[in-house]
Amino acid sequence: xxxxxxxxxxxxxxxxxxxxxxxxxxxxxxxxxxxxxxxxxxxxxxxxxxxxxxxxxxxxxxxxxxxxxxxxxxxxxxxxxxx
Numbered sequence: 001x002x003x004x005x006x007x008x009x010x011x012x013x014x015x016x017x018x019x020x021x022x023x024x025x026x027x028x029x030x031x032x033x034x035x036x037x038x039x040x041x042x043x044x045x046x047x048x049x050x051x052x053x054x055x056x057x058x059x060x061x062x063x064x065x066x067x068x069x070x071x072x073x074x075x076x077x078x079x080x081x082x083x
Contacts, residue, residue: 004031004035006027006028006030006031007028007031007032008028009026009027009028009031010026010027010028011026011027012025012026012027013025013026013027013030013048014048014052017048017051017052019047019048019051019052020047020051021044021045021047021048021051022048025044030044030045056076059072059076060072
């Protein structure tokens with residue numbers, strides 16, 4: 001039986017995120033919740049995902065208004081796919 005790389009990963013879900021989930025729960029704990037099909041896993045994932053989407057829309061709007069959308073888009077894409 002293979003062990004997940006997240007079983008002992010006590011880092012925040014996303015180290016660059018300041019949402020409730022990332023500030024209070026580790027990757028290992030979220031892994032455990034998902035593995036055990038706990039409803040809290042879905043709630044915490046939703047909190048994180050909604051926080052990210054709000055940040056993305058807010059930041060996109062600001063970048064458009066400041067006429068720097070192209071550079072913002074490149075930075076977001078490189079940040080999302082650099083892991």
